[in-house]
Amino acid sequence: MLQETAASFLADEGSIAKQLRHWRDTGCTDGYGTALWKQFGELGLTGICIPEAQGGLGLGSVEAALVLEEIGRNLTPSPFLTTAVAGARAIEGTAHAERWYPGILSGETVLALAVDESSRHAPEKTALAAERRGNGFVLNGQKQLVVHGNSADVILTIARTAGSPGEREGLTLFAVPKAAAEVESATLADSSKAAHITFSNVELDADAVVGEVDGGWAPLARALNAGRAGVSAELVGVAAGAWAMTVDYLKQRKQFGKLIGEFQALQHRAAHLYGEIEIARAAALKAAELLDSGGEKADLLVAVAKAKAASVSKLAVQEGVQMHGGIGMTDEHDIGLYMKREAVLGELFGDVYFHRARVAELSGY
Amino acid sequence: MAELDSFRSETRAWLEANCPPEMREPMRSESEACWGGRNWTFSSDAQRVWLERMVERGWTVPHWPKDYGGAGLSPAEAKVLKEEMARIGARNPLYSFGISMLGPALLKFGNDEQKKRFLPEIARGEIRWCQGYSEPGAGSDLAGLQTKAEDKGDHWLVNGQKVWTSYADKADWIFCLVRTSTESKQGGISFLLFDMQTPGVSTKPILLISGNSPFCETFFDDVKVPKNQVVGEVNRGWDVAKYLLGHEREMIAGMGLGGTGGTLGRMLKPDDPFLRAEIAAFDVDALAFAAMSERFFEMFKASEAHPASPSMMKYAGTELNKRRHELMMAAGGSDALEWDSDRSKGGKTPRDWLRTKANSIEGGTSEIQLNIVAKHILGLPGA
Numbered sequence: 215m216l217q218e219t220a221a222s223f224l225a226d227e228g229s230i231a232k233q234l235r236h237w238r239d240t241g242c243t244d245g246y247g248t249a250l251w252k253q254f255g256e257l258g259l260t261g262i263c264i265p266e267a268q269g270g271l272g273l274g275s276v277e278a279a280l281v282l283e284e285i286g287r288n289l290t291p292s293p294f295l296t297t298a299v300a301g302a303r304a305i306e307g308t309a310h311a312e313r314w315y316p317g318i319l320s321g322e323t324v325l326a327l328a329v330d331e332s333s334r335h336a337p338e339k340t341a342l343a344a345e346r347r348g349n350g351f352v353l354n355g356q357k358q359l360v361v362h363g364n365s366a367d368v369i370l371t372i373a374r375t376a377g378s379p380g381e382r383e384g385l386t387l388f389a390v391p392k393a394a395a396e397v398e399s400a401t402l403a404d405s406s407k408a409a410h411i412t413f414s415n416v417e418l419d420a421d422a423v424v425g426e427v428d429g430g431w432a433p434l435a436r437a438l439n440a441g442r443a444g445v446s447a448e449l450v451g452v453a454a455g456a457w458a459m460t461v462d463y464l465k466q467r468k469q470f471g472k473l474i475g476e477f478q479a480l481q482h483r484a485a486h487l488y489g490e491i492e493i494a495r496a497a498a499l500k501a502a503e504l505l506d507s508g509g510e511k512a513d514l515l516v517a518v519a520k521a522k523a524a525s526v527s528k529l530a531v532q533e534g535v536q537m538h539g540g541i542g543m544t545d546e547h548d549i550g551l552y553m554k555r556e557a558v559l560g561e562l563f564g565d566v567y568f569h570r571a572r573v574a575e576l577s578g579y
Numbered sequence: 580m581a582e583l584d585s586f587r588s589e590t591r592a593w594l595e596a597n598c599p600p601e602m603r604e605p606m607r608s609e610s611e612a613c614w615g616g617r618n619w620t621f622s623s624d625a626q627r628v629w630l631e632r633m634v635e636r637g638w639t640v641p642h643w644p645k646d647y648g649g650a651g652l653s654p655a656e657a658k659v660l661k662e663e664m665a666r667i668g669a670r671n672p673l674y675s676f677g678i679s680m681l682g683p684a685l686l687k688f689g690n691d692e693q694k695k696r697f698l699p700e701i702a703r704g705e706i707r708w709c710q711g712y713s714e715p716g717a718g719s720d721l722a723g724l725q726t727k728a729e730d731k732g733d734h735w736l737v738n739g740q741k742v743w744t745s746y747a748d749k750a751d752w753i754f755c756l757v758r759t760s761t762e763s764k765q766g767g768i769s770f771l772l773f774d775m776q777t778p779g780v781s782t783k784p785i786l787l788i789s790g791n792s793p794f795c796e797t798f799f800d801d802v803k804v805p806k807n808q809v810v811g812e813v814n815r816g817w818d819v820a821k822y823l824l825g826h827e828r829e830m831i832a833g834m835g836l837g838g839t840g841g842t843l844g845r846m847l848k849p850d851d852p853f854l855r856a857e858i859a860a861f862d863v864d865a866l867a868f869a870a871m872s873e874r875f876f877e878m879f880k881a882s883e884a885h886p887a888s889p890s891m892m893k894y895a896g897t898e899l900n901k902r903r904h905e906l907m908m909a910a911g912g913s914d915a916l917e918w919d920s921d922r923s924k925g926g927k928t929p930r931d932w933l934r935t936k937a938n939s940i941e942g943g944t945s946e947i948q949l950n951i952v953a954k955h956i957l958g959l960p961g962a
């Protein structure tokens with residue numbers, strides 16, 4: 215039911231022509247349409263991970279995954295992942311939930327998650343300093359390529375209140391209002407927007423802390439797990455969308471007096487890809503289920519899902535462009551847009567190498 | 580050997596004295612390449628001087644005969660020149676479809692008049708060429724082309740459309756495959772040269788996924804071409820076309836070498852152990868491919884290579900080049916995703932990465948190269 219609603223809503227309102235190409239070609243500074251985000255709110259989708267008691271649907275990662283797969287399939291630019299999934303999870307059960315959930319539910323508020331300080335994902339290495347001053351804190355440091363960081367109302371920022379880079383202890387999560395930091399907007403390969411953020415002597419009240427002081431790893435891990443499972447589902451959608459477009463083309467394009475889909479060299483690869491996408495989808499759903507049920511292997515499966523979905527999606531977009539031949543290299547055709555989106559999502563919250571290392575670590579080798 | 584040694588030291592001294600320092604810096608973008616042609620504007624004095632000096636010595640086409648603007652170097656001497664240029668990081672003075680594709684075909688199939696007329700111009704970078712092979716319905720199935728040239732007594736009348744014509748809007752002349760007979764598919768094709776300023780020729784640029792627009796749709800509407808501009812025999816152009824494709828594939832295969840000295844790992848210095856392992860695996864393949872390239876070019880020049888072996892090289896080299904750029908993206912992390920800021924040099928890394936995806940399409944796709952290997956080298960039936 216939810217899947218059908220999401221599928222038809224996104225295929226229609228979230229389509230490449232209406233959203234991605236439109237905002238890209240009109241040079242939109244947010245990179246997505248705020249009207250669409252409001253519609254997400256009207257359909258209740260923004261409240262998917264928000265408890266019923268707080269006005270949400272009280273569903274979980276599995277349902278978020280269903281929506282994200284459709285977002286991936288249509289390459290819909292939207293703050294759904296950052297705000298309704300990762301952001302909502304980060305503030306869950308804290309005082310900030312009361313404050314920000316209503317805006318998220320109505321599709322007015324956008325949250326961003328500021329974690330990385332170098333070009334590689336490494337949450338433990340957080341160095342951004344948050345020093346106590348009086349009742350509050352002063353932030354100094356920088357964050358790199360914060361997705362939607364330029365349009366977010368609140369930037370959830372992980373900072374160091376104790377310990378040293380490399381440690382999970384001594385981190386604190388802050389809700390930083392947009393206006394407090396210096397935000398330099400950047401456009402990514404897929405036309406989405408991110409931000410380089412500099413904090414120079416940014417003063418925050420004590421109530422900017424999300425959860426516990428020095429205990430920021432817990433809400434961060436919640437947000438990252440939800441974000442990683444979510445981005446895996448979105449990658450599955452990207453793969454499925456690219457694959458479907460390619461199989462369609464194999465059934466239309468003629469060379470040597472035959473449909474190119476008649477060439478076994480292409481048939482086998484399309485068939486192989488089909489299997490790989492099904493496997494990646496299963497991994498993404500399994501990760502989401504374990505997150506929802508609090509399963510012990512959740513962390514492991516989240517890493518498996520992200521590594522598998524990213525590599526399968528990369529294969530799907532590469533095969534997609536290749537099997538389209540020359541037309542696949544043109545901006546006018548949509549298949550190349552899948553390749554660009556995969557590049558960005560593959561990197562987000564840790565790339566294939568990061569998650570393979572996680573799998574090794576969590577398996578004890 | 581002594582002669583080759585003295586050739587090496589003379590070459591080294593000459594390059595040292597004549598290659599401007601700016602021309603020893605790696606190119607930062609495609610736009611810094613010198614393509615020459617009637618309308619070329621040099622991006623710097625150094626670029627102009629470097630081309631002029633190399634032209635004067637015949638070193639833009641070192642192994643071509645002196646009569647045609649070359650230096651008449653032996654394969655061994657040409658190799659020395661290449662090595663010495665690489666040693667100081669000298670840029671290629673001239674990028675040219677004339678040199679890498681049309682020239683070899685003219686040397687083999689052109690008549691005396693055509694060779695004298697076109698080859699020296701190509702060597703001097705005075706005429707920029709484009710390749711009019713592909714059509715909307717004839718890509719992998721190149722021989723399915725429909726652009727028609729009718730014999731009108733004193734000229735050919737050309738009508739039709741080409742697509743994916745790289746730099747058609749910047750080129751002075753085109754080498755073009757046209758249908759002069761419909762009796763047989765491959766037997767009715769002719770190889771025609773003509774000026775892009777001839778009335779009836781028009782081009783329309785196509786934007787690529789990398790954001791650049793290096794190729795075009797090209798239209799021919801009652802284009803009159805002089806009779807003496809057919810290369811080889813009428814209706815036998817397929818032989819010329821295939822010979823040229825061999826050289827094109829050889830050129831594209833060269834991309835597998837990446838153009839840099841040293842290994843990718845050394846350049847990227849990855850600290851992530853998993854990425855490092857993948858880059859090391861790549862470097863193994865790249866160094867082995869470099870060894871193969873050397874061997875291949877020697878065999879190719881000595882006409883000992885199987886005629887279909889450029890297909891194997893093109894397949895291996897282009898797949899390798901795509902992998903190289905995948906790894907550069909991975910090692911760059913989120914930096915490599917930035918599309919257009921100053922700090923990302925205008926998104927050079929992702930744009931270059933996207934461009935390489937065409938390597939396994941242009942000049943015949945990887946699938947077609949594998950089909951050719953299966954059929955002509957392995958002798959597999961029905962392939």
Ligand SMILES: Cc1cc2nc3c(=O)[nH]c(=O)nc-3n(C[C@H](O)[C@H](O)[C@H](O)COP(=O)(O)OP(=O)(O)OC[C@H]3O[C@@H](n4cnc5c(N)ncnc54)[C@H](O)[C@@H]3O)c2cc1C
Nearest residue numbers: 476477478479480481482483484485486953959960961962
């Ligand atoms: C250990 C073992 C146990 C077995 N047990 C049984 C058993 O209990 N009962 C039984 O009936 N059989 C059994 N077999 C036989 C097995 O089913 C056949 O070997 C198998 O179906 C392949 O047929 P083939 O050997 O004739 O190979 P071929 O069909 O001759 O195939 C040769 C190669 O060509 C490929 N190929 C063939 N057609 C195509 C195509 N259209 N497209 C692409 N590639 C193609 C194949 O994949 C294979 O790589 C067993 C085989 C083995 C190895």
Ligand SMILES: Cc1cc2nc3c(=O)[nH]c(=O)nc-3n(C[C@H](O)[C@H](O)[C@H](O)COP(=O)(O)OP(=O)(O)OC[C@H]3O[C@@H](n4cnc5c(N)ncnc54)[C@H](O)[C@@H]3O)c2cc1C
Nearest residue numbers: 536537539540710712713718719743745937941942944946
């Ligand atoms: C950047 C770029 C520059 C180019 N520059 C030029 C140029 O300057 N001049 C020019 O003439 N052309 C140029 N081309 C065109 C290029 O040569 C063709 O795109 C190429 O030959 C493929 O043809 P197509 O695009 O029609 O793809 P199609 O032939 O439609 O192929 C679609 C897919 O089907 C596969 N396929 C087709 N037939 C078979 C088969 N028998 N077996 C297995 N698989 C098959 C292909 O491999 C491909 O994956 C350029 C292309 C690109 C991308």
